[in-house]
Amino acid sequence: MGKVILEDVTKRYADVTAVDKMNLEIEDGEFVTLVGPSGCGKSTTLETIAGLTIPTDGKITIADREVTNLPPKDRGIAMVFQNIALFPHMDVYDNISFGLRLRDYPKEEIDRRVDRASDIVQLEGMLDRMPDEMSGGQRQRVAIARAIVREPEVFLMDEPLANLDAKLRVHMRTELQRLHKELDTTIIYVTHDQAEAMTMSDRIAVIDGGELQQIAPPLVCYNEPANLFVAGFIGSPSMNFVEGEVTSTGLSTPNFDVEFDPGQLSGVAEGDHLTLGVRPEDVYLRQGSEGVANPTQSIPARTDVLEPMGDEIFVYLLTGDAAEPSMEADPETSKNQLLMSVSPDSDIEAEQDVEVVLDRERVHLFDTETGDAISHTLEFPATEAGAAETETEAEGDD
Amino acid sequence: MATESDSSQGAFSRWVDSAIESPEKVYRAMFYVVMLFFLFTTLFPFYWLLVLALTPNEAITSFGFPPVPNGFNPEAFVNVFTTVPFHVYMFNSFVLGIATTAVVLVLASLAGYVFGRLDFPGKGPLMLLILAVSYFPPAAFIIPLFRLFTGNISLLGVSSPNLFNTPFSMVLPFSALFMPLSIFILSTFYGQIPDGLEDAARIEGTTRLGALFRVIMPLSAPGVATAGVLTFISVYNEFFFSFLMTSGEANNWAPIVWGILSYQGQYTQLYNLMAAASIVGVLPVAILVVVAQEKIVSGLTAGALKE
The missing domain is CATH 3.40.50.300 (P-loop containing nucleotide triphosphate hydrolases)
Known part of the structure; x- marks a missing residue:
């Protein structure tokens, strides 16, 4: 056949x-x-x-x-x-x-x-x-x-x-x-x-x-x-990527931290460079995040540009201290940017200070160097715990 | 110039004045002058042939200007065929023309496909080399070719075939001489057929060669017609090889040029029949050109090729 x-x-x-x-x-x-x-x-x-x-x-x-x-x-x-x-x-x-x-x-x-x-x-x-x-x-x-x-x-x-x-x-x-x-x-x-x-x-x-x-x-x-390529190519608009470094309590990015137990991930040690990926629809406004079972800590941000699509609104968020709209949109500065999708009835405005959370169950982690996916959630099932990783963890520097 | 109100000026001066004001008049006048000149140089020989053909041969020596037939003798157009078998000479020319055209179109299509649609190193220089062949004077080839076609050259004990007085002695050199131009024309046309159409034909079940003959050639009909008509006319009008590669008898594949010359004996010159034969010989090509031209023009104006 x-x-x-x-x-x-x-x-x-x-x-x-x-x-x-x-x-x-x-x-x-x-x-x-x-x-x-x-x-x-x-x-x-x-x-x-x-x-x-x-x-x-x-x-x-x-x-x-x-x-x-x-x-x-x-x-x-x-x-x-x-x-x-x-x-x-x-x-x-x-x-x-x-x-x-x-x-x-x-x-x-x-x-x-x-x-x-x-x-x-x-x-x-x-x-x-x-x-x-x-x-x-x-x-x-x-x-x-x-x-x-x-x-x-x-x-x-x-x-x-x-x-x-x-x-x-x-x-x-x-x-x-x-x-x-x-x-x-x-x-x-x-x-x-x-x-x-x-x-x-x-x-x-x-x-x-x-x-x-x-x-x-x-x-x-x-x-x-x-891997990073598939994550970025499939889905429109594209997934948000934020680079960071593994610490003993999670991932530290320039503008916010995400908590998880690195010991649960095989092959990940403190000091490793990982890229966090999250789709726009998995970013929520803090005051509207009641439906999210496992939100991350809230991330302070400032809204930049709004794109009302009718059935949803895409909100460009600027995170971190340098929350200035960057006209030169080269990839280096756009790492401060986070795209969020909210429902059309939310009364969000441009240039507004907000707090957002990510859905921990739908946060992806990729190896920054190879691009390979490491995890597609931060809520690890108990069975997946890797006991062997405790040794490598000790070697990691902060 | 129509009004004669200003009598101090002549008609010419008035025309010059108005022409200075509106130069388009001059351009139009120049166009007519040039067109009349070309019409005259093109059509006068035909008229002159007609005058000669209709004049009885005894009265053919002196003409005034403008020349008019000295008498009326349409029988010349019949005598053309009874004095010598002119129809056989015409047939020979047709066969030579069609055979050469067929050989050229098939081979030039293959070459045109390669030059037009494939990429390979040395493509440009090779095309130039082929085109250079057509720039050689045919006289440069005639002696070696004549020796070759009369069986005078032997290689490893095998002597060349005797092709003298056969169509091959003319079709072969004609094909070689007129091929480069056809390759050039066809490669241009074939190169413009979108790749997708050839791919589609190959997916549907043709080979590359099948795609060439079933899809690329039909879509390049204007180009194929142009190459074919040019080749046919060139062969039909050819003098040099046609004259030297046969002994001149109608049953030895001698073409029209020999037919016309055969009205000329040692003691008689039947100029009226030569003129009549020339007219008869030109007619088929004239008709072909008119018909093919319409086809070529219609093909070219049909618009850009859509897939």
């Missing part, structure tokens, strides 16, 4: 490594999204699966068949492109049936399949139109019909919605999910839009610098990011 396995797939160009030892195992019928910033190697990865690019190294298996060096036409795949790529000199029927005609299917079979495919994507009555007579959304549907008509083992989609307008994009997103349910075929989807990745996928593969950072269901990527 349509299981896709990448083993140590590497693609090197003259001076850059686009994909570095990618290992992926995608189950039959799964919807997996490759997501990452521009130039991270996600499209190259998809091209190696498609056969449009031959990897420098590694092995690709589709449906229990090694395809590493096979041409695209022999891989049992279909692809939808970002720029849609309908053949402009053919009408819709010819576009959809192109692959079937190349494979010498009988005429009745082609007609039957084209009818069914155009039915699924709701293109009835448009089969004799030319691509330039259609709207962007209709063209995208023709491209999808062209992909499903061959009944491939795997669908590859390279940012298929990127060129559509925002409203149509949201609509096509649900269409694609419906299609996936209906066809039950493996889909590998590439996007740089983490919202698309979150909403559609069974699993997300976050890629950066040609390397796989994490592959997990969307909510796992969101709640338990494997």
